[in-house]
Amino acid sequence: MNPMMKDGSVVIIGAGIIGIACAHYLAADGRKVTVLDKGTIADGCSYGNCGQITPSHVLPLNSPDAIKSGVLSLFDSRAPFRVKPQLEPVFINWMLQFARRCTHGRMIEAATSLKSILDSSFQEFESLLDGGVVDCDWNKSGTLYVYRSQKMFEAFAKTDDLLTRHFAVSAKRLSGADLPAFEPALRQDLAGGYFYEQDALVHPSRFAKAWVRKLQNDGVKFVENCEVISLDKEGARIKSVMTSKGVYEADDVVLAAGAFSPTLAREFECAIPVLPGKGYSVTVARPSVCPKVSMIMPEHNVAITPFAEGLRFGSMMEFVGFDSDIPEFRTRQLKECGKAYLRMETPKAHEEEWFGWRPMTWDSLPIIGRAPKLSNALIATGHCMMGLMLAPATGKLAAEILGERATHIPDAPFSPARFNA
Numbered sequence: 001m002n003p004m005m006k007d008g009s010v011v012i013i014g015a016g017i018i019g020i021a022c023a024h025y026l027a028a029d030g031r032k033v034t035v036l037d038k039g040t041i042a043d044g045c046s047y048g049n050c051g052q053i054t055p056s057h058v059l060p061l062n063s064p065d066a067i068k069s070g071v072l073s074l075f076d077s078r079a080p081f082r083v084k085p086q087l088e089p090v091f092i093n094w095m096l097q098f099a100r101r102c103t104h105g106r107m108i109e110a111a112t113s114l115k116s117i118l119d120s121s122f123q124e125f126e127s128l129l130d131g132g133v134v135d136c137d138w139n140k141s142g143t144l145y146v147y148r149s150q151k152m153f154e155a156f157a158k159t160d161d162l163l164t165r166h167f168a169v170s171a172k173r174l175s176g177a178d179l180p181a182f183e184p185a186l187r188q189d190l191a192g193g194y195f196y197e198q199d200a201l202v203h204p205s206r207f208a209k210a211w212v213r214k215l216q217n218d219g220v221k222f223v224e225n226c227e228v229i230s231l232d233k234e235g236a237r238i239k240s241v242m243t244s245k246g247v248y249e250a251d252d253v254v255l256a257a258g259a260f261s262p263t264l265a266r267e268f269e270c271a272i273p274v275l276p277g278k279g280y281s282v283t284v285a286r287p288s289v290c291p292k293v294s295m296i297m298p299e300h301n302v303a304i305t306p307f308a309e310g311l312r313f314g315s316m317m318e319f320v321g322f323d324s325d326i327p328e329f330r331t332r333q334l335k336e337c338g339k340a341y342l343r344m345e346t347p348k349a350h351e352e353e354w355f356g357w358r359p360m361t362w363d364s365l366p367i368i369g370r371a372p373k374l375s376n377a378l379i380a381t382g383h384c385m386m387g388l389m390l391a392p393a394t395g396k397l398a399a400e401i402l403g404e405r406a407t408h409i410p411d412a413p414f415s416p417a418r419f420n421a
C-alpha cells in the first residue's frame with residue numbers, strides 16, 4: 001500500500017451509485033470497506049434513471065427561468081416541474097434558498113464548480129469502462145437536444161453560446177431537415193437539434209451491478225436489509241454504527257444515503273439540506289426503429305435513452321415529499337412524448353414503470369466532505385439530477401479527503417461546511 005494512504009475500516013451507509021463509487025476508491029486505497037443498505041443494492045434512485053453521462057450538463061437547476069417554472073407549477077399539477085406547497089420550515093427554507101440562487105451570476109458560479117467535477121468524473125468513467133476495470137459496456141454516442149418549436153430551437157442558441165464561451169462545451173447545430181438523416185428514429189417535422197458529442201450513456205442498474213460484483217471480488221462487503229439507526233460516539237469520534245442487524249465498528253464512516261441522508265443529519269451533527277425530487281421513468285420494448293443516440297427534449301423536459309434492454313423515457317421533478325405513487329397520467333405523459341418526437345407508435349404494453357427520489361440540494365451542487373463536527377465522518381450526497389454522472393469523481397474525492405491527501409479538484413464548493421457556518 002502507498003505509505004501516503006491511511007488504512008483501517010470504513011462503513012458506508014447506502015449502496016446506491018454514490019456509496020458504490022466511494023467503496024471503489026476507498027478499497028483501492030487499501031481500506032477494509034463495508035457497505036450497509038436498508039434495502040437492496042442500487043435499488044433506490046440509482047436503479048431506473050436515464051443513464052446519461054453528460055459532461056455537457058454544466059448548467060445548474062438554479063437558473064433565472066426556474067422561478068417562473070416553479071410558480072407556474074403551483075397552478076398546474078401536470079407540469080413536469082412541480083412544487084406542492086408544504087408548511088414545514090425545512091421545505092420553506094429550501095425553496096427560499098433555491099430561489100435566492102436563481103440569478104445569472106449564481107448560475108455561472110455553480111456551473112464553474114460543476115464543470116470541474118463533471119470533467120473529472122468523465123475521465124474516471126473512461127478509465128473504469130474503457131480500461132475494463134468494471135465489466136460493462138457504454139455507449140459514447142453523445143446527447144442530442146431536440147426541439148419541436150422553431151422559436152424554442154432558436155432561443156437555445158443563446159444557451160449554446162453561453163456554454164461555448166464560458167465552459168468550452170460546444171454542440172453541433174442540426175436543422176430540422178438534417179435531423180432524420182442524423183437520427184432516423186426522429187420524425188420529419190421537427191425544428192432542429194443540438195448535438196453534444198462528448199456525452200455518453202450506460203445502463204444504470206447493469207453498471208451498478210457489474211461494479212458491485214467487481215468490488216465483492218476485491219473483498220468489499222455489502223450488507224442488505226440493514227438500516228442504520230444511530231451512531232455511537234466518543235467525543236467528536238464515531239466508534240460504531242448501530243443498525244437493524246447489529247453494531248458495526250469503523251475507523252471512518254461515510255453517509256451516502258441519497259434523499260434519505262437528512263434523516264441521519266442529527267447523528268452526524270451536520271445540516272444536510274436535501275429534499276427528495278421525485279422523477280419517473282417508463283421503459284418499453286425497443287421499437288423496430290429505435291433511436292441510436294441518447295436524447296433530451298427540453299420543451300417536454302423528457303430524456304429518451306436507448307438500451308439493449310429497451311427504450312427508456314424519463315422526466316419530471318416533483319417536490320411533493322416522499323410520495324411513492326406512480327400516477328397513470330405521468331406514465332402517459334412520458335409515452336406521449338415518444339409520439340411527439342419519434343417515428344415509433346407508442347408501445348401498447350410497457351415493460352417497466354419506475355420512480356426515484358433524487359437527492360436535491362438548493363444550490364445544485366453535491367455535498368462531499370467531512371462532517372464539520374466529527375473527526376471521522378464524511379458526507380457524500382445531494383447529487384441532484386446527476387448522481388450517476390458524478391459518482392466516480394465523488395468516490396475519488398471521498399478517498400482523498402479521508403486519506404488526508406490533496407484533492408485532485410477543488411473540494412471547497414462541495415463541502416458540507418457551506419451549510420454549517
Ligand SMILES: Cc1cc2nc3c(=O)[nH]c(=O)nc-3n(C[C@H](O)[C@H](O)[C@H](O)COP(=O)(O)OP(=O)(O)OC[C@H]3O[C@@H](n4cnc5c(N)ncnc54)[C@H](O)[C@@H]3O)c2cc1C
Pocket residue numbers: 013014015016017018019036037038039040041042043044045046047048049050051052053226227228229256257258259260261264278279280281314315316355356357358359381382383384385386387388389390
Ligand atoms: C427520472 C430520473 C432520471 C435520472 N437520470 C439521470 C441520468 O441520466 N444521469 C445521472 O447522472 N443521474 C440521473 N438521475 C439522478 C440519479 O439517479 C441520482 O442522482 C442518483 O441515483 C443518486 O444516487 P445515491 O446513491 O445518492 O442515492 P440512491 O440511489 O437513492 O441510494 C441511497 C441508498 O441509501 C439507502 N439508505 C437510505 N437510508 C439508509 C439508512 N438509514 N441505512 C442504510 N441504508 C440507507 C437506500 O436504501 C438507497 O439504496 C435521474 C434521476 C431520476 C429520478
